[in-house]
Amino acid sequence: MILVIGGAGYIGSHLVKELVVSKKVIVLDNLSTGHLSAIDNRAVFVEGDLGDRKFLDEIFTQYPIDAVMHFAANSLVGESVIDPCKYYQNNVASTLTLLEVMLKHNVKKFIFSSTAATYGIPNVHIINEDTITNPINPYGQSKLMIEKILADFSKAYNLEYVIFRYFNAAGAFESAEIGEKHYPETHLIPLVLQHLLGKREQIAIFGSDYDTPDGTCIRDYIHVTDLARAHILGLEALLDNKVSTETYNLGNGLGFSVKEVIETCEKVTGIKANIALSDRRDGDPARLVASSEKVFNQLGWKAKYQLEDIIKSAWKWHEDEKF
Template structure:
């Protein structure tokens, strides 16, 4: 029996909603806090207590802690678009660093013992060690990555001074959707390759831009480590249980498959799954992109019982496609309701 409820901030968003499903499936009581700026109320399962609000609202957060008897936090709330972070850095230092600091302070003051933080492989910067381990020096090169790295430091320093342990999970390229189509990537204007490719395949976009064809890779396009979002969500549950098992231990772990696919390989796989070619437009490299980015996941494998269940590119794409079809139906239903 799970010992206490878990508060999931950003639990109505893409990754957060999958973490909620993973917790519920494993028997954990869950509570969601989300301001619905990018999340969706319908993404929270029936029966899960939901509070609409911002993590910076300390009075609300502490009320949730007390009302729901919270014993751990999984913190997903934040902003994630790299180009936007360059254009509007203050937004990212506010949403990802400042508000996280406020939430961490509220957790300390309320005696919440466990904190899991949603971080990113972007904190490694332009490093191309293959695969990247957690010992790689941090070199964030945009405000998004820096805002995450700064929060990692806040957690590390806080854990030294207070009775709290934490786990930082650094994600590689998250993709796919819940295999049962209970949730998926639902935001508008996504920059994730598989989401963009499927939108193009379904006529929601005219084409997919391929940035760079002259990398030192097998076909000249960039290689990334794509992890199924449900495997990522499961890693959070295992991380929580690892923190509970050893309260004096803090963890920082990569979450990926330690293997990668090039942009063209992903697009070819999308072609195969949807049964027709996706229109492509070749462009030059984007600033800051590296040729390959792969996770060393050996620490996660050694520290927890986590094992990938959906480590298959075509399954990732198939689950994402199933969700895109369902999402289209949801949007049409919402439109009909609004026009009624």
């Protein structure tokens, strides 16, 4: 049985949808940002807090857990700067509690959802796994701390893990049963689509004078289903003892500018956006694009969906939100 922490959240719920096809799954979520209706009914659901040691101990005692996949984290960069305690408590301290309980019950296979925020503002054109990590906010710091803890735990306790650092997850499940819904929403594609649906008066572009072809920031967008399938490949490799301590980037290797994303949203929907140009935001690098060469070579994973596919699936979801 596979324990999915944060399986009611955006990425976690899409992972569960794919994973229940081949595995028995138990979802643990406190529903602080996740949605109960997003959890596949083929999975067992337990509501509780990741930092509750007694509760975790009960779960590991009751269920025969073979591996843990961890998606639960606070992930708003701006909030992490204002309230770092929240991020270090939930993202780091609670995860440490989870790892301790895992070891107590001799569960030593772990998939960790990390982030491109661990790289900070890299000075390279394409980011690979050897690019220096230098996070510039508590959110990125909290994720990198866990990465370092995992490395130490591997040496000391033989914990085996796969870390996935990914960039801009987007899109929705093919059937539009589940999709992306955050409070507050901070991601570009859902913000644009909400605007085109009349839920927002305009869409802001923060900075139009970057050193990029059209002057706007370039980011790496990846379909959430592609992400889910990568995690399953990583899980299978761990369970089959083909990997033990690996870190992979997940991206499309191309990158799209803010203007390109808005234009593609306009193309998919047939609706013209009302754009407002604003000043740059502090800490926004001009370009963040990942190399996925390593994960392709070792796990055979490659992004299937392109930007227009991502936006089409997201639009289908946003037109008829299920929760």
